Amino acid sequence: MNILVCISNVPDTTTKVKFADNNSRLDVSGIQWVINPWDELSLTRALELKEDASSGVQKVSVAHVGPVTSEPTIRKALAIGADDAYRVNTVGSDAYQVAAQLTEVVKKGSFDVILCGIEFCDYNGSNVGGMLAEFLDYPSVSGISELKISDGSILITREIDGGKEMLLVPAPFVGVVQKGIAKEPRIAAMRGIMQARTKPIHLVEPVAVEPLTDIQSFELPAPRAACKFIDPDHPEQLIELLQNEAKII
Amino acid sequence: MSVIVYIEHWDNKFKKLSFELITYSVKLADMLGTEAIALSIGNVPEQELQKLGKYGIKRILSVDNESITKFDSQVYSRVISEIAAGESAKAIVLANNNAGKSLAPRISVRLQAAIASGVNQLPESVSPFVVNKRVFSGSALARIHLTSEITVITLSQNSFDLVENPAEPVIESANVSLEQLSSKIEIKDIQKQTGKLLLQDAEVVVSGGRGMKTPDNWAPLVELAELLNGATACSRPVSDEGWRPHEEHTGQTGKIISPNLYIAAGISGATQHLAGISSSKYIVAINTDKDAPIFDAAQYGIVGDASKVLPKLVEAVKVMKSS
Numbered sequence: 001m002n003i004l005v006c007i008s009n010v011p012d013t014t015t016k017v018k019f020a021d022n023n024s025r026l027d028v029s030g031i032q033w034v035i036n037p038w039d040e041l042s043l044t045r046a047l048e049l050k051e052d053a054s055s056g057v058q059k060v061s062v063a064h065v066g067p068v069t070s071e072p073t074i075r076k077a078l079a080i081g082a083d084d085a086y087r088v089n090t091v092g093s094d095a096y097q098v099a100a101q102l103t104e105v106v107k108k109g110s111f112d113v114i115l116c117g118i119e120f121c122d123y124n125g126s127n128v129g130g131m132l133a134e135f136l137d138y139p140s141v142s143g144i145s146e147l148k149i150s151d152g153s154i155l156i157t158r159e160i161d162g163g164k165e166m167l168l169v170p171a172p173f174v175g176v177v178q179k180g181i182a183k184e185p186r187i188a189a190m191r192g193i194m195q196a197r198t199k200p201i202h203l204v205e206p207v208a209v210e211p212l213t214d215i216q217s218f219e220l221p222a223p224r225a226a227c228k229f230i231d232p233d234h235p236e237q238l239i240e241l242l243q244n245e246a247k248i249i
Numbered sequence: 250m251s252v253i254v255y256i257e258h259w260d261n262k263f264k265k266l267s268f269e270l271i272t273y274s275v276k277l278a279d280m281l282g283t284e285a286i287a288l289s290i291g292n293v294p295e296q297e298l299q300k301l302g303k304y305g306i307k308r309i310l311s312v313d314n315e316s317i318t319k320f321d322s323q324v325y326s327r328v329i330s331e332i333a334a335g336e337s338a339k340a341i342v343l344a345n346n347n348a349g350k351s352l353a354p355r356i357s358v359r360l361q362a363a364i365a366s367g368v369n370q371l372p373e374s375v376s377p378f379v380v381n382k383r384v385f386s387g388s389a390l391a392r393i394h395l396t397s398e399i400t401v402i403t404l405s406q407n408s409f410d411l412v413e414n415p416a417e418p419v420i421e422s423a424n425v426s427l428e429q430l431s432s433k434i435e436i437k438d439i440q441k442q443t444g445k446l447l448l449q450d451a452e453v454v455v456s457g458g459r460g461m462k463t464p465d466n467w468a469p470l471v472e473l474a475e476l477l478n479g480a481t482a483c484s485r486p487v488s489d490e491g492w493r494p495h496e497e498h499t500g501q502t503g504k505i506i507s508p509n510l511y512i513a514a515g516i517s518g519a520t521q522h523l524a525g526i527s528s529s530k531y532i533v534a535i536n537t538d539k540d541a542p543i544f545d546a547a548q549y550g551i552v553g554d555a556s557k558v559l560p561k562l563v564e565a566v567k568v569m570k571s572s
């Protein structure tokens with residue numbers, strides 16, 4: 001069984017975003033790019049499964065849509081432990097265009113489980129995984145908080161309103177993962193970093209796909225009105241304000 | 250032309266979110282000069298379907314197909330797409346919740362329709378179709394042009410006020426001509442709490458952070474939430490420590506909520522925490538540190554010890570309720 005983990009690189013979560021060219025694009029100067037934390041956790045879980053002989057997982061690959069400048073992100077994934085990588089040589093523009101490119105990667109290999117993270121730090125929403133599944137006509141499950149594979153059976157736990165559901169899914173399938181999939185992301189060790197240098201990155205030429213969205217401009221949200229402070233010895237004044245000024249209780 | 254709005258049900262019942270979706274879709278249809286059509290999948294009783302009429306929907310399609318027995322995004326997205334195509338939908342509206350988030354991308358590919366996910370307002374214009382939405386974890390807003398013929402919109406919960414606009418809806422049973430409607434996914438087990446107010450449905454949320462010091466200090470926080478008919482939440486370190494259950498964790502890596510009132514006790518206000526709560530209508534912060542960043546996001550603040558302030562708030566709410 002082979003696992004493919006799709007990875008995106010996103011601005012480090014503490015980045016204060018700024019915009020350039022009349023607020024028409026993200027100002028990338030000074031941005032520290034990191035692997036999307038969810039993708040890092042998916043990769044960690046995939047590697048844990050591969051190390052467990054009873055899972056039957058033989059290979060863990062990663063796929064990324066991005067120009068050559070994003071190779072450090074891919075090398076990092078290889079250093080953490082992925083066996084090989086695919087890079088589609090184009091700039092990702094929207095979820096639709098990225099998913100269409102990833103479809104080509106999946107068609108090139110033989111993957112049973114494809115994992116995408118909830119892309120939470122940029123503008124794509126959590127759409128790439130579901131789009132990829134539809135392009136491939138594979139079943140998909142989102143909100144996955146646990147993934148177990150043993151003797152070829154894939155068992156997942158997904159969050160539903162008010163609880164969780166345990167599902168048995170057929171291969172191949174696409175999973176969109178969230179919190180819980182792995183505890184802590186793995187950190188690359190020195191040995192991994194050395195090995196990553198010689199691991200293959202397969203270059204995939206992009207297919208011609210038009211994105212469906214176009215960002216016209218960005219704006220920083222208007223600052224909230226200054227906070228009104230209430231005397232800590234008289235918190236009942238807060239209740240009064242919530243009731244009569246804000247009118248929300 | 251039409252606007253199709255998919256209305257999920259919970260044990261054959263609708264909730265406030267369902268009516269928010271109807272209100273939004275009726276207004277969107279107005280902007281497009283067309284009519285909104287609600288789509289329900291499953292055997293929701295007619296009397297429940299009628300409730301949607303209160304918010305202005307005039308036509309409801311109900312798909313009750315015996316081969317569809319459980320939620321599967323692959324199957325449901327086929328059904329919704331086929332019906333949307335049959336009704337020449339210009340826009341498809343879903344909730345930005347577990348189900349909506351798994352359906353929207355699949356529908357998008359089937360219909361080559363651009364997605365605007367997690368919007369909280371009507372589009373700025375429909376020709377061209379331009380929406381405003383939060384990006385980069387809520388730290389910026391973007392104006393996004395959806396260039397496709399058809400658009401898919403997922404609406405954030407509690408972000409759009411209900412507007413009553415009574416109509417007598419016509420309920421039609423609809424069917425789909427698709428094959429392979431049976432799911433390839435097998436449900437092994439479901440664990441569900443019933444009767445508990447879901448965090449994402451709550452209009453008031455009282456949340457605790459590391460400044461609460463120990464799990465034993467939670468009693469007044471829970472009591473305050475109960476008195477205000479609200480739910481409880483927490484910051485990530487609190488759920489990581491096991492002080493509170495994981496479902497309560499809000500923020501970038503937890504739940505994203507937009508209640509009317511969010512009370513943060515002993516929470517510093519890290520960007521990752523704010524990402525999950527910054528669209529709350531009102532934020533109240535209780536913190537010993539007057540420079541804590543949470544006060545920049547809050548409208549009301551109390552600089553003080555949460556374990557002393559919370560019991561006083563409980564008392565004040567009791568007084569308010571009894572007067």
Ligand SMILES: Cc1cc2nc3c(=O)[nH]c(=O)nc-3n(C[C@H](O)[C@H](O)[C@H](O)COP(=O)(O)OP(=O)(O)OC[C@H]3O[C@@H](n4cnc5c(N)ncnc54)[C@H](O)[C@@H]3O)c2cc1C
Nearest residue numbers: 458459460484485500501502515516517521522537538555
């Ligand atoms: C990739 C990533 C994702 C993350 N995702 C999330 C997320 O989704 N949600 C989240 O919450 N965090 C998240 N974090 C963690 C986040 O950065 C903060 O560490 C976390 O939110 C801090 O939690 P806290 O406010 O409870 O604790 P602290 O930052 O320790 O703050 C405690 C606060 O309590 C105050 N205090 C102390 N004593 C008292 C008292 N007696 N009464 C009142 N106030 C008191 C202090 O002044 C302080 O402001 C994430 C971090 C990373 C790197």
